[in-house]
Amino acid sequence: MIQVLVADDEPMVRKGVRAVLSTAPDLTVVAEAADGHAAVELARLHRPDVAVLDIRMPRVDGLRAAAEIRRTLPTTGIVMLTTFGEDEYILRALGDGAAGFLIKSGEPEELIAGVRAVADGAAYLSPKVAARVIAHLAAGGAGARAERHAAARCRVETLTPRERQVLAFLGAGLTNGQIARRLHLVEGTVKAHVSSILTRLGVDNRAAAAVVAHEAGIVPASRTAE
Known part of the structure; x- marks a missing residue:
């Protein structure tokens, strides 16, 4: 089983992510966090294969949480959940070693595919994320x-x-x-x-x-x- 940590400050988003992942027989959510600080602590406790992190969270945001998880748990893959308008954050997360990027409004199948890919050591860019990153880089x-x-x-x-x-x-x-x-x-x-x-x-x-x-x-x- 691929063990997954989910962190988002919106309870409905967390429940939605859990519900989507629960449809895959090889994925299990082992912990949920409402902010980046809790995400780091729960990651240390459960040592998940993949951490799915919202970028904007209180106390400690997803970027700082991702960097800390990567520092202390290098075998845990990071998938960032993003919304439109967060292109600069995506670029920062790329530099910090995040391996997956998904749009919250994307298809459920992308979430499952992204978690599986990152758990296997691959990179996964949602097509919409890739398009946004490229558009941002090409601004001008x-x-x-x-x-x-x-x-x-x-x-x-x-x-x-x-x-x-x-x-x-x-x-x-x-x-x-x-x-x-x-x-x-x-x-x-x-x-x-x-x-x-x-x-x-x-x-x-x-x-x-x-x-x-x-x-x-x-x-x-x-x-x-x-």
Whole structure:
């Protein structure tokens, strides 16, 4: 079972997240928190596989809670729940090592897929989140968007053809095992490719690499995993 901590200051949102996750037979919510401070304490107590954190919470916000959980429990994956208008927070969370980003108004299936992907060590960007992040990064008009797209394409071109294939699936939220099956490789080879991709792109984590994949326009249209 994948153990999940849910933190949001709105009781109905917490109950809704729990209800969605309870429909998946492999997911179980082990704790709920109403603020970031409680989230950190409960994470230390339960050591969940994944912490689903709202960005804006009282006392300690989701960003600070995520950073503290990552510092003390590096094996716990972080999924951030966001709303429109929080683009700068998403960028900060990317830098702090969060691996999943979901819009609160998104489809329930995305929440389940995102938690599973992060629990498996993958990155997961909701398509709406990816679009918002890219739009925010490209703020300044069509020229800026074109420049960022071109820059991302140039960065991707530094990769080998196989690494570009791996990056595309990484951007779609697939785990190393799923990528290995898609490309008929052993999982260790995919892991090595991912490490090389992060180095070549100059990014610190899979989520940041996924943003580059989206900016470059190489993410497959289908996000379906085996």
